[in-house]
Amino acid sequence: xxxxxxxxxxxxxxxxxxxxxxxxxxxxxxxxxxxxxxxxxxxxxxxxxxxxxxxxxxxxxxxxxxxxxxxxxxxxxxxxxxxxxxxxxxxxxxxxxxxxxxxxxxxxxxxxxxxxxxxxxxxxxxxxxxxxxxxxxxxxxxxxxxxxxxxxxxxxxxxxxxxxxxxxxxxxxxxxxxxxxxxxxxxxxxxxxxxxxxxxxxxxxxxxxxxxxxxxxxxxxxxxxxxxxxxxxxxxxxxxxxxxxxxxxxxxxxxxxxxxxxxxxxxxxxxxxxxxxxxxxxxxxxxxxxxxxxxxxxxxxxxxxxxxxxxxxxxxxxxxxxxxxxxxxxxxxxxxxxxxxxxxxxxxxxxxxxxxxxxxxxxxxxxxxxxxxxxxxxxxxxxxxxxxxxxxxxxxxxxxxxxxxxxxxxxxxxxxxxxxxxxxxxxxxxxxxxxxxxxxxxxxxxxxxxxxxxxxxxxxxxxxxxxxxxxxxxxxxxxxxxxxxxxxxxxxxxxxxxxxxxxxxxxxxxxxxxxxxxxxxxxxxxxxxxxxxxxxxxxxxxxxxxxxxxxxxxxxxxxx
Amino acid sequence: xxxxxxxxxxxxxxxxxxxxxxxxxxxxxxxxxxxxxxxxxxxxxxxxxxxxxxxxxxxxxxxxxxxxxxxxxxxxxxxxxxxxxxxxxxxxxxxxxxxxxxxxxxxxxxxxxxxxxxxxxxxxxxxxxxxxxxxxxxxxxxxxxxxxxxxxxxxxxxxxxxxxxxxxxxxxxxxxxxxxxxxxxxxxxxxx
Numbered sequence: 023x024x025x026x027x028x029x030x031x032x033x034x035x036x037x038x039x040x041x042x043x044x045x046x047x048x049x050x051x052x053x054x055x056x057x058x059x060x061x062x063x064x065x066x067x068x069x070x071x072x073x074x075x076x077x078x079x080x081x082x083x084x085x086x087x088x089x090x091x092x093x094x095x096x097x098x099x100x101x102x103x104x105x106x107x108x109x110x111x112x113x114x115x116x117x118x119x120x121x122x123x124x125x126x127x128x129x130x131x132x133x134x135x136x137x138x139x140x141x142x143x144x145x146x147x148x149x150x151x152x153x154x155x156x157x158x159x160x161x162x163x164x165x166x167x168x169x170x171x172x173x174x175x176x177x178x179x180x181x182x183x184x185x186x187x188x189x190x191x192x193x194x195x196x197x198x199x200x201x202x203x204x205x206x207x208x209x210x211x212x213x214x215x216x217x218x219x220x221x222x223x224x225x226x227x228x229x230x231x232x233x234x235x236x237x238x239x240x241x242x243x244x245x246x247x248x249x250x251x252x253x254x255x256x257x258x259x260x261x262x263x264x265x266x267x268x269x270x271x272x273x274x275x276x277x278x279x280x281x282x283x284x285x286x287x288x289x290x291x292x293x294x295x296x297x298x299x300x301x302x303x304x305x306x307x308x309x310x311x312x313x314x315x316x317x318x319x320x321x322x323x324x325x326x327x328x329x330x331x332x333x334x335x336x337x338x339x340x341x342x343x344x345x346x347x348x349x350x351x352x353x354x355x356x357x358x359x360x361x362x363x364x365x366x367x368x369x370x371x372x373x374x375x376x377x378x379x380x381x382x383x384x385x386x387x388x389x390x391x392x393x394x395x396x397x398x399x400x401x402x403x404x405x406x407x408x409x410x411x412x413x414x415x416x417x418x419x420x421x422x423x424x425x426x427x428x429x430x431x432x433x434x435x436x437x438x439x440x441x442x443x444x445x446x447x448x449x450x451x452x453x454x455x456x457x458x459x460x461x462x463x464x465x466x467x468x469x470x471x472x473x474x475x476x477x478x479x480x481x482x483x484x485x486x487x488x489x490x491x492x493x494x495x496x497x498x499x500x501x502x503x504x505x506x507x508x509x510x511x512x513x514x515x516x517x518x519x520x521x522x523x524x525x526x527x528x529x530x531x532x533x534x535x536x537x538x539x540x541x542x543x544x545x546x547x548x549x550x551x552x553x554x555x556x557x558x559x560x561x562x563x564x565x566x567x568x569x570x571x572x573x574x575x576x577x578x579x580x581x582x
Numbered sequence: 583x584x585x586x587x588x589x590x591x592x593x594x595x596x597x598x599x600x601x602x603x604x605x606x607x608x609x610x611x612x613x614x615x616x617x618x619x620x621x622x623x624x625x626x627x628x629x630x631x632x633x634x635x636x637x638x639x640x641x642x643x644x645x646x647x648x649x650x651x652x653x654x655x656x657x658x659x660x661x662x663x664x665x666x667x668x669x670x671x672x673x674x675x676x677x678x679x680x681x682x683x684x685x686x687x688x689x690x691x692x693x694x695x696x697x698x699x700x701x702x703x704x705x706x707x708x709x710x711x712x713x714x715x716x717x718x719x720x721x722x723x724x725x726x727x728x729x730x731x732x733x734x735x736x737x738x739x740x741x742x743x744x745x746x747x748x749x750x751x752x753x754x755x756x757x758x759x760x761x762x763x764x765x766x767x768x769x770x771x772x773x774x
Contacts, residue, residue, distance in 0.1 A: 029746050069595075073588035089585070096589035116655075145656050157649055159597030163589075190588065197592070202600065210602045210611065216632055219608035219616045227620070227627040229635045229641060230758050236655040239618050244604040261657035264701030266632040267618070272748025327663045328694075332673065339696040345660050345669065348700050349646070349707040352749035374701045377663040383664075418747050470663035478663075481597065496661030 024356045026322070033276060040284045045291025051199040052173050053180075053296055054194065062199050069194050070095075072421035080185035085140035085293035085530025087175060087521055089189035090167060090315060094134055097163055100128045101156050114149035115223030116238070121147065126507035133160035135516035136168055136398055137254030138249075138369050138491035139482075139508060141500040143240045145259055152222050155435075157256060158245045160203075163183065165252030168400030170518050174291055175404055178527035179428055180296040182535065183293075185529050200285070208247035208281050215277075216270035217243040241265055250281035253398040254370030254490040263359070263372040264348055275355050275372060282368040286396040289403040297428055301546035305408055309551045312559065313395045314365050316387050322357040324382035331581045343382065346374030357382070364389040367398040369491025376470070376478065382579035383494070385572060387481055390488040391566045392558060393447060398489060401516075404523045408440050410545065411526075413557040417543055427545060429535040439526050443519040448565045450487045450511045455480045455569070469496035473580065477573035482508060487515040517518065593754045620757070629755055630654075634706040637758065639725035640683060641765070643708070644694055645675055645754045650703040658674050659699045683719045691715070707751035710739045724765050733759055 025526025050058055053389065065311040080091065108114065115558070125141055132139045133156070142148065170192040177187045213219050218239050225237045228422055241554065242258045246268055249255060255262075262268040263278060288308065294303025325343050333339030337409040344351040351359070356373040363370050364386035375386055389395055415432050418425025425432045458479050468475035478494040488507040493499070499508070544550065608616040618630045628634055634645045636652040645652070651662040662669035674696045677689050693712035713735045721728045738757045742748050 023747065025742065026588060031744060047618065063755035069588075071589050075588065092585045093588060096586045099590070100586075100589060100593065143656065143658070147586075154601045155593055158601055159593050161597040162600075163592055197596065202596070205600070210607065213608040213615050216615045216619050218618045219605050219617070222617075225620070225627070226617060227629045229629055230755060230762065231635070231637055233636065235629060235633070235635060235652065237618060237633060237654050241601045241605055243608060244601040247754060259657045259702075261659070265657050266634075266702060266704055266706055267630075270619075270632045272743040276747055304717070323627045331665065331670060332694075335670060335674065336689040337673065337677070337697070338690045338694060338744040342700040344666075344694045345662060345698065346701045348702065348705050349695050349709055349751045350705075355748060369678075372701065374659050374661055376660065376663055379664050469661065470666050472665060474663035474665050474730075480730070493662070494663075495658070496663065521611035523635075532584065536731050570746070577663075577665055 028533040029444075030318075031356065034277065036276075036280055037283055037287055040280060040285035041307075042291055044284055044288035046295060048200065048285075048288055048292040049295040050538055052195060053177070053291075062195070066194050068197070070190070071311070074488070075190045078188045078458060079345045080188055082184055083174070083186050083524045086186055086189045087524045089574045090170060090520070091188075093193065093244050096169060097160065098130050098134050098522050101160065102126055104156050105129060105152060108149045108152045110305060111151050112476065113151035113221065115163040116146070118146065118149045118152075120417055124502045124505040125500060128509045130156075131509045131512050133157060133254070133256060134164055135489050135512045136252070136254060136401070137489040137512045137516070138254045138360065139193045139486055139493065139512065140491070141505055142258055143256055143260035149406070150221060150240050153240060153245060153258060157499065158248060159243075160253045161202050161248040161254040161256070162197055165201055165254065165399040166193050166249070167459035168253075168398055169196040170202065170284075170400065172400035172403045174524060175407060176250035176296045176529045178429070178531035179293075180298075181576055182531065184532055186524070186531055191541055198528075203249050204281075205244070206232060206253060208277060212243040212246055212274055215274045215342055218267055218276060219243040220397045223561070239267070246278070247281065249370060249444065250278045250368060251285065253282050253286065253366050253368040253402075257370060263370045264374065272350060272355060273349055275359065278370070279359055279362050283364045283396065283401045284368070286366045286402045290401070292397070295461060299546055301419040302428075305546055305548070305551045306410065309558075310395050311405060312555065313392070314361065317365070317389055317395070318361040320359060321361055321378070321382045321385035322354065324385075326353045326355050327379070329379055329581075341406050343377070343379050346377030348372065360386050360388065361514075363492060364490060365395040365397075367393065367488050367490040369485065374495060375481070375492055377494045380574045382405070383477060386492065387477070387484055387560070387570065387574065388566070390484045390490050391451070392562045393488045394558060403490070403521070408443060408523065408534060409558050410554055411436065411440055412444070412561070413550070413554045414545060416557060417553055421543070423541065423543070424538055426542060429538060430530050430533045436526050436529055439522045446514065446518050447487055450514050451480065452569060453484045454483050454507050454511055455531055458483075458507070464502065466578075467498040467501065467504060469498060473573055477577065480569055480573055481521070481532070486511040489516050520536065589661060621759075623759075631753065631756065632706055634704050635755055637754065640719050642758045643713055643720055643754055644696075645708060646705050647672065647697065647699045649699055654704055657702050657704055659703055660703055662699075684715060685718075687715075704772070706753050706755060708754055710735065711753055712752055713752040713757065715739070718750040720761065724761065726761070726764055726768070731761070735765070743755065
């Protein structure tokens with residue numbers, strides 16, 4: 023018990039030690055003129071010149087949003103072409119074929135939306151060139167896109183006017199000032215602890231017992247670093263971060279966990295700096311952290327207690343549920359990884375979520391359903407802000423005052439936009455799950471029949487809607503039905519809420535600030551933290567409790 | 583147009599420049615790790631210290647069950663759910679094998695990692711308990727004494743990193759290399 027506690031406490035402390043200064047750095051990188059500006063500006067100037075971007079004037083929310091969508095569409099289109107002809111391109115040591123059209127659609131959408139749901143297996147589905155030009159590149163650009171949305175919203179809350187920033191500037195800065203330098207550091211650390219970084223795709227060795235073994239290799243570390251820093255989650259190999267080449271050591275495991283956690287955890291502090299009230303950031307961080315620790319406790323406890331069926335057959339199940347887990351991580355580091363990867367909607371896995379115990383598997387599912395406990399780079403922050411505005415609105419209704427957030431009135435226009443984003447999330451999970459469970463195209467994919475099969479289907483759409491990308495991977499999901507349906511869910515899950523929240527930003531920035539009075543409901547207090555916690559918890563439970571009963575809870579009751 | 587140019591530029595910078603630069607730097611700083619931590623014996627590549635291998639004979643310590651038989655050109659697990667019948671059947675079958683190979687033990691004594699599939703199917707490690715459990719089998723097949731093998735296992739236990747992170751474990755390929763060495767030394771002694 024002691025080593026679990028000390029392990030977790032140390033990692034939490036490391037997170038805070040990294041996230042607080044990183045929050046300040048993000049503030050300086052995006053919002054302040056200063057030393058950093060002088061260092062990076064010449065590099066960025068080259069990028070602007072080469073791409074023909076002449077004006078860095080601030081944009082209205084509509085032109086900001088349009089630029090975002092067009093750049094994303096361009097990346098999507100080029101990537102689609104690339105995967106369809108990868109067989110003929112260089113750096114294809116494993117002789118990988120061109121990707122099939124519906125799988126290509128799913129894959130490019132998956133990476134552009136920061137989801138990284140993978141219906142292919144990295145070893146056999148992508149050439150080394152595709153792993154670099156497409157996967158690694160998309161991991162930067164999709165995370166940068168998410169960061170621009172958070173930047174725009176923070177800017178809207180910290181100034182007054184009509185504009186919310188320049189998309190190109192935010193996008194380039196996110197890549198050049200944040201993601202690229204961090205990735206270089208993390209890549210080198212990962213290589214030092216054993217992650218390969220080579221252009222060689224295959225290597226044959228003769229084993230101790232006299233057989234031969236073919237090792238799949240590649241530029242793994244450079245992908246692995248941005249995969250986590252960008253909360254992407256798509257593995258170089260099929261087994262993702264459980265693969266010893268992606269995650270060979272407890273240290274690499276800690277580095278990967280902190281990498282995917284640090285930017286979502288830093289953004290509340292960035293926001294605190296921007297609105298000149300650092301307590302605002304701490305309240306958001308603390309609320310999310312409490313939710314996180316609760317969830318972690320549940321998954322750890324369930325996994326450590328083991329699978330009841332295994333115990334009933336006479337095995338020593340109290341050693342924990344090790345099916346789908348690696349010995350070097352054991353139960354504690356596997357449970358923590360599972361909680362972080364679904365909280366930060368990364369979707370990389372260091373153990374197989376399909377093989378989690380029923381209640382253990384309920385936790386990643388629930389975290390993706392909430393979709394706001396830290397969340398992905400940028401978008402996670404935007405989601406928790408959305409809930410913060412709902413919390414303010416509900417509190418306003420209860421005391422009968424017009425709700426205000428940082429001196430800006432939250433009015434029906436904003437609430438309508440927020441409710442669209444809020445309701446879409448359960449809709450694009452539950453409706454396609456129902457369709458899949460009613461048709462052969464859906465049910466034929468289920469590999470673990472019974473209640474667990476329901477969980478498999480719901481998990482797939484929840485992961486798509488939350489742009490997470492992990493899976494109950496037993497699901498045979500590389501079919502036209504699954505490729506197209508999850509592709510559409512990923513697109514809706516990503517862009518509808520981005521558009522809605524940019525519109526909210528555009529609306530808030532134009533409001534006349536209301537002076538703070540003694541009657542103002544403060545959003546930088548523990549009371550607000552509790553209300554926010556309640557809002558997240560109640561909305562989440564009301565929406566998703568029934569389907570959780572049908573899947574994981576029913577399975578738990580049948581095998582306990 | 584500028585959008586497409588920006589997209590192309592990002593592809594070149596982040597998709598080509600960055601991984602290429604990282605490969606160069608990694609190969610320079612940590613060539614062994616960057617190439618896949620390959621173990622060479624008498625100039626021959628015999629595996630990676632990070633990737634498990636399939637061991638069938640009783641004279642070797644065995645790794646964990648792998649649905650892909652440690653084929654490292656692929657990776658993954660069968661993804662059995664907790665209520666899966668196939669998983670329980672596999673566990674029973676493996677347990678039966680183990681109880682035959684290691685007499686005098688019951689199902690409760692089998693370390694759980696020896697009868698569960700790892701996530702990657704390539705797990706290079708087993709728990710110290712799982713290695714000690716196999717000592718009688720390897721002793722019988724190699725003729726090495728149980729004390730000797732127990733000592734060898736204990737020498738090969740990697741503790742928690744910094745005493746905190748991860749779990750204690752034994753690298754199966756490394757352990758089997760040591761076993762092989764002992765066997766070879768003994769046969770040399772016998773010859774001379």
